[in-house]
Amino acid sequence: MPLKTNDPSKKTWISVSEDSDFPIQNIPFGVFLTRDDVITIGTRIGDHAIDLGALHQLGYFNEIPLTDDIFLQDTLNDFISDGKKTWRLVRNRISEIFDETNPILRDNIEHRKVVLFTMDEIEMQLPVQIGDYTDFYSSKEHATNVGSMFRDPNNALLPNWLHIPVGYHGRSSSIVTSGTPIRRPMGQTMPNGATAPVFGPSKLVDFELEMGFITTDANVLGEPIPVEEAEDYIFGMVLFNDWSARDIQKWEYVPLGPFLAKNFASSMSPWIVTMDALQPFKVESPKQSPTPLPYLQHQGKKTYDIHLEVDIIPEDSVATTVTKSNFKYMYWTMSQQLAHHTINGCNVNSGDLMGSGTISGPTPDSYGSMLELSWGGKNPVQLNDGTTRTFIEDNDTVVMRGFCNKNGIRIGFGEVSTKLLPVFQPKAKK
Amino acid sequence: MPLKTNDPSKKTWISVSEDSDFPIQNIPFGVFLTRDDVITIGTRIGDHAIDLGALHQLGYFNEIPLTDDIFLQDTLNDFISDGKKTWRLVRNRISEIFDETNPILRDNIEHRKVVLFTMDEIEMQLPVQIGDYTDFYSSKEHATNVGSMFRDPNNALLPNWLHIPVGYHGRSSSIVTSGTPIRRPMGQTMPNGATAPVFGPSKLVDFELEMGFITTDANVLGEPIPVEEAEDYIFGMVLFNDWSARDIQKWEYVPLGPFLAKNFASSMSPWIVTMDALQPFKVESPKQSPTPLPYLQHQGKKTYDIHLEVDIIPEDSVATTVTKSNFKYMYWTMSQQLAHHTINGCNVNSGDLMGSGTISGPTPDSYGSMLELSWGGKNPVQLNDGTTRTFIEDNDTVVMRGFCNKNGIRIGFGEVSTKLLPVFQPKAKK
Numbered sequence: 001m002p003l004k005t006n007d008p009s010k011k012t013w014i015s016v017s018e019d020s021d022f023p024i025q026n027i028p029f030g031v032f033l034t035r036d037d038v039i040t041i042g043t044r045i046g047d048h049a050i051d052l053g054a055l056h057q058l059g060y061f062n063e064i065p066l067t068d069d070i071f072l073q074d075t076l077n078d079f080i081s082d083g084k085k086t087w088r089l090v091r092n093r094i095s096e097i098f099d100e101t102n103p104i105l106r107d108n109i110e111h112r113k114v115v116l117f118t119m120d121e122i123e124m125q126l127p128v129q130i131g132d133y134t135d136f137y138s139s140k141e142h143a144t145n146v147g148s149m150f151r152d153p154n155n156a157l158l159p160n161w162l163h164i165p166v167g168y169h170g171r172s173s174s175i176v177t178s179g180t181p182i183r184r185p186m187g188q189t190m191p192n193g194a195t196a197p198v199f200g201p202s203k204l205v206d207f208e209l210e211m212g213f214i215t216t217d218a219n220v221l222g223e224p225i226p227v228e229e230a231e232d233y234i235f236g237m238v239l240f241n242d243w244s245a246r247d248i249q250k251w252e253y254v255p256l257g258p259f260l261a262k263n264f265a266s267s268m269s270p271w272i273v274t275m276d277a278l279q280p281f282k283v284e285s286p287k288q289s290p291t292p293l294p295y296l297q298h299q300g301k302k303t304y305d306i307h308l309e310v311d312i313i314p315e316d317s318v319a320t321t322v323t324k325s326n327f328k329y330m331y332w333t334m335s336q337q338l339a340h341h342t343i344n345g346c347n348v349n350s351g352d353l354m355g356s357g358t359i360s361g362p363t364p365d366s367y368g369s370m371l372e373l374s375w376g377g378k379n380p381v382q383l384n385d386g387t388t389r390t391f392i393e394d395n396d397t398v399v400m401r402g403f404c405n406k407n408g409i410r411i412g413f414g415e416v417s418t419k420l421l422p423v424f425q426p427k428a429k430k
Numbered sequence: 431m432p433l434k435t436n437d438p439s440k441k442t443w444i445s446v447s448e449d450s451d452f453p454i455q456n457i458p459f460g461v462f463l464t465r466d467d468v469i470t471i472g473t474r475i476g477d478h479a480i481d482l483g484a485l486h487q488l489g490y491f492n493e494i495p496l497t498d499d500i501f502l503q504d505t506l507n508d509f510i511s512d513g514k515k516t517w518r519l520v521r522n523r524i525s526e527i528f529d530e531t532n533p534i535l536r537d538n539i540e541h542r543k544v545v546l547f548t549m550d551e552i553e554m555q556l557p558v559q560i561g562d563y564t565d566f567y568s569s570k571e572h573a574t575n576v577g578s579m580f581r582d583p584n585n586a587l588l589p590n591w592l593h594i595p596v597g598y599h600g601r602s603s604s605i606v607t608s609g610t611p612i613r614r615p616m617g618q619t620m621p622n623g624a625t626a627p628v629f630g631p632s633k634l635v636d637f638e639l640e641m642g643f644i645t646t647d648a649n650v651l652g653e654p655i656p657v658e659e660a661e662d663y664i665f666g667m668v669l670f671n672d673w674s675a676r677d678i679q680k681w682e683y684v685p686l687g688p689f690l691a692k693n694f695a696s697s698m699s700p701w702i703v704t705m706d707a708l709q710p711f712k713v714e715s716p717k718q719s720p721t722p723l724p725y726l727q728h729q730g731k732k733t734y735d736i737h738l739e740v741d742i743i744p745e746d747s748v749a750t751t752v753t754k755s756n757f758k759y760m761y762w763t764m765s766q767q768l769a770h771h772t773i774n775g776c777n778v779n780s781g782d783l784m785g786s787g788t789i790s791g792p793t794p795d796s797y798g799s800m801l802e803l804s805w806g807g808k809n810p811v812q813l814n815d816g817t818t819r820t821f822i823e824d825n826d827t828v829v830m831r832g833f834c835n836k837n838g839i840r841i842g843f844g845e846v847s848t849k850l851l852p853v854f855q856p857k858a859k860k
Contacts, residue, residue: 131561132603137686158684163627164618168686169599169693173562173777174651183652185774188594188723197593199723202774221604221695222613222854248774254588256567256598257687263599264774265651293618293629344615344632344678344694345854347603424652424775 003088005095006280008409012098013106014116016046021403021412024098027091028271028413029076029236032122039125041071041079044271045098049117052094058111060097060104064089075129076272077351080216080235087235088276124270126177127238128214128351133175133266134341135210135242135355136167138332140286142360145372162290165332165340170242170355171263181419182265184394187248201423202245204377204391207398208358209310209368211327212240213334214272218348225348227298227339231275233348234334239269239308239400239416240355246371246391268353269400269416277411281305281404285333292336295343302333306413308359308402310368312383315395320383322373325359325366327402394422433518435525436710438839442528443536444546446476451833451842454528457521458701458843459506459666463553471501471509472552474701475528479547482520488541490527490534494519505559506702507781510646510665517665518706554700556607557668558644558781563605563696564771565640565672565785566597568762570716572790575802592720595762595770600672600785601693611849612695614824617678631853632675632691634807634821637828638788639740639798641757642670643764644702648778655778657728657769661705663778664764669699669738669830669846670785676801676821698783699830699846707841711735711834715763722766725773732763736843738789738832740798742813745825750813752803755789755796757832824852 004010005025012024022028022044032042032049040053053071055061064086070079079086097105105111137143140157143166147156160166176182184205188197218233219225225233242262249261282301291297306327311319337354358368367373370391373381380388392398397419403412434440435455442454452458452474462472462479470483483501485491494516500509509516527535535541567573570587573596577586590596606612614635618627648663649655655663672692679691712731721727736757741749767784788798797803800821803811810818822828827849833842 132601160620160627160681160684164682166682166686166689168689169601171562171599171776172602173779173782174775176651183775186654187774190590196720197590197723199725221606222851223856224616224854245774251590252594252596253685253687254590255683255687256596257683257685259596259598260770260774260776263776290626293627295629340690344617344675344690345604345613346601346690346693349603352603421652424654426653 003276003279005091005276008407010095011100012045013100014045014048014098019410020046021410021414022046023409024095025409026273026277026411027094028273028277029127030271031074031076031125031127033125034117035121039074041073041076043094047119049119049122051115051117054114061090061093064093074125075351076127077129080128080214081350083216084232087274091274091276124177126175127270127272130172130175130353131349131351133170133172133353133355134167135170135357136165136332136337137357138165138330138337139357139360139368140331141329141362142358142368142372145360145367149376163292165337167337167341168257170266174263175266175268175353177268177270178416180267181421182243183421184423185245185248185260185264186423187245187260188251189247190251197251202248204246205420206244206246206370206391207310208242208244209308209323209325209400210240210242210356210358211306211402212238212268212353212355214238215338215348215350215352215354217350219342221347222345224345225338225342227296227335230335230338233338234275236272236274237278238272239402239413241267241398241400241416241418242355243267267416267418269413271414273411273413278304278404280406280409281411283328286331288331295339296336298335302335303328303330304404306402306404308400311399312389313397313399314383314385314387314393317385319399322381323365323367325361325368327359329359329361330356392420394420396420433706433709435521435706438837440525441530442475443530444475444478444528449840450476451840451844452476453839454525455839456703456707456841457524458703458707459557460701461504461506461555461557463555464547465551469504469555471503471506473524477549479549479552481545481547484544491520491523494523504555505781506557507559510644511780513646514662517704521704521706554607556605557700557702560602560605560783561779561781563600563602563783563785564597565600565787566595566762566767567787568595568760568767569787569790569798570761571759571792572788572798572802575790575797579806593722595767597767597771598687600696604693605696605698605783607698607700608846610697611851612673613851614853615675615678615690615694616853617675617690618681619677620681627681632678634676635850636674636676636800636821637740638672638674639738639753639755639830640670640672640785640788641736641832642668642698642783642785644668645768645778645780645782645784647780649772651777652775654775655768655772657726657765660765660768663768664705666702666704667708668702669832669843671697671828671830671846671848672785673697697846697848699843701844703841703843708734708834710836710839711841713758716761718761725769726766728765732765733758733760734834736832736834738830741829742819743827743829744813744815744817747815749829752811753795753797755791755798757789759789759791760786822850824850826850
């Protein structure tokens with residue numbers, strides 16, 4: 001049965017432009033700083049942010065069992081812990097409150113004053129405290145491209161790739177939200193032909209077009225999550241830019257995997273779009289051959305048709321869309337990733353983030369990183385301002401966007417926008 | 431100048447046996463549940479735990495700038511955030527309060543009743559909320575042993591090993607403290623000679639003898655920590671058992687590193703021994719050749735002489751000490767690990783844990799894992815009860831201990847003890 005919050009005919013009394021990512025069918029969750037310097041949990045409709053803490057204090061959620069301060073927090077973790085049933089009750093209620101026919105808040109000027117903000121009045125925050133961040137490597141096209149460049153085009157995938165949703169642990173502390181600039185990392189690299197490593201700024205800073213999903217408390221240590229139940233433990237999804245320094249990675253990553261090449265920063269979009277909002281956009285995932293082991297087998301539509309694109313904006317210049325991809329290309333589904341992650345008993349908590357890995361499509365204009373788009377730097381990418389890029393240059397801004405579109409309803413993620421600043425210069429000692 | 435808390439002649443009015451890990455010169459920090467079911471921060475002298483929350487409420491720390499609830503917390507993170515100067519003031523004051531000549535608490539029966547607990551009255555907790563956990567791979571002997579077994583004895587170290595304190599990100603959620611049993615993990619493996627992976631219990635569960643250090647907030651994103659300053663940001667050290675499933679690891683780890691082979695559990699000792707307490711045991715670290723890059727160069731004694739040992743105790747049987755090693759064998763120091771970790775601007779927070787990697791010594795009786803002790807299973811290890819082990823069996827308990835000893839003063843870490851339970855059996859559906 002379709003969820004009533006997804007009804008395409010539903011309209012709201014807040015003005016929403018036709019190309020908005022945030023119609024009343026979306027109702028994402030985020031955390032923001034208000035004009036009064038208060039941190040609150042909120043949602044967004046059109047270009048208005050809605051203070052759920054204020055709404056709750058005014059009694060609008062009285063019929064839902066919620067603690068008094070559930071929205072007066074600086075992260076969504078406790079709300080996410082409340083579980084799927086509560087998320088759905090709250091979204092249903094928000095959908096009712098903002099329905100164009102419902103006068104309860106619409107006609108209450110005093111309440112509207114404390115509940116509604118325009119987007120330029122607020123400052124979005126990282127929406128969750130990320131306990132653990134895992135990154136997968138689940139795009140067959142991406143793994144094939146990387147394998148072709150660095151190993152053997154005729155044998156690009158490693159032997160385990162078709163059997164395992166390969167993943168590894170990343171760094172939580174350096175995950176920032178959209179708008180936070182990051183710095184080009186310094187590090188060790190081994191130049192081609194050199195006999196000893198050198199130290200300096202990374203010369204090959206790259207974006208990775210990914211999406212991430214946020215989990216709730218899913219299991220206790222020692223007990224796996226069955227693949228067919230996995231989606232019940234996913235709160236929602238975000239856009240994710242897994243910044244990478246390719247030259248540092250190449251020298252450091254054997255045998256324990258990427259480390260400093262990745263942990264200088266990752267950027268995520270601030271609004272978490274719920275799995276309920278994404279239901280209408282479910283599609284079949286790619287056929288898997290060989291058939292995976294039973295603990296990874298599931299039935300039905302388990303992935304989502306989400307259009308993705310990346311812009312590069314050089315300083316004081318115009319944007320160029322350098323790639324268009326889609327989440328549906330992923331070979332391994334989120335359910336398979338979560339089932340695999342926990343098959344050994346690893347426990348997953350509220351606010352954990354799981355990245356998809358770079359999402360590359362089948363054609364060269366759908367690759368999810370500059371490494372692939374420039375094919376290791378061999379084919380510079382032409383930008384609209386006449387310059388070219390093989391990797392990301394200082395003061396470039398990288399913007400990722402994502403949205404679903406079906407039956408006239410667009411559900412989007414907004415964007416994750418990050419400027420790459422030059423390397424850190426220590427202050428001279430006095 | 432030696433710290434006065436380290437004065438070997440200092441005695442306390444609490445009875446401390448000669449072989450105790452916790453004389454008044456130690457003063458470690460931990461978190462425990464009291465007989466009244468209250469969580470508090472505490473320290474330990476001999477076989478008594480001391481409730482620092484109660485001491486603070488009674489006014490014993492009035493001359494130190496501390497927030498009222500700094501010890502009434504379920505983790506040490508906020509106290510660790512207060513920084514090195516505060517840690518030292520608090521330890522100095524504890525050292526004064528429990529000095530045998532100081533009557534202030536000694537002769538106050540009422541206060542002693544609420545402050546002092548015997549160890550069997552309390553339950554130790556995980557002492558920190560670990561935001562991020564990083565594991566290094568810094569024992570040359572261990573890396574050489576592993577490289578010899580799996581690659582080439584004549585070329586055992588990978589090219590980057592002597593230039594980089596190689597490390598990778600681990601899983602925080604599954605870190606447990608001493609006494610918490612863990613389960614044998616299920617997982618995918620590729621048996622020798624097989625053409626497709628199989629699913630089942632790991633057959634090669636192993637311990638890794640490690641130590642870990644806990645950091646304070648060290649830097650902001652984008653700014654490295656200089657190697658000579660790194661120790662100022664280390665709060666203290668613990669024993670650490672980085673459980674590993676060797677068969678799962680072998681199949682999954684290419685190209686992104688170990689994942690499910692490690693994240694089913696890691697175990698840490700509950701008392702964090704401060705760097706101040708360890709000062710008398712500083713020793714030179716191994717000579718490094720080639721000389722590392724300048725950002726990894728430091729002067730003076732940067733490592734510690736800490737004796738380590740591991741027992742295996744089969745169910746209802748006697749203990750066998752299967753290895754004796756020492757922290758001082760580590761090729762890369764904690765200062766180098768922390769400087770390397772942040773050279774790209776990665777930010778480190780209060781409560782982060784950094785593992786040393788398996789600590790193997792130069793002789794076969796000092797290797798830090800069953801993989802090395804049994805040389806990949808070829809040489810079973812004889813136990814005192816007449817049985818043998820190549821890896822860890824169901825219901826075995828693994829106990830790690832560590833202590834320093836010099837000039838009649840023993841500073842120890844207690845132990846980290848973990849029982850390996852059989853694989854999880856899902857309940858039959860009704």
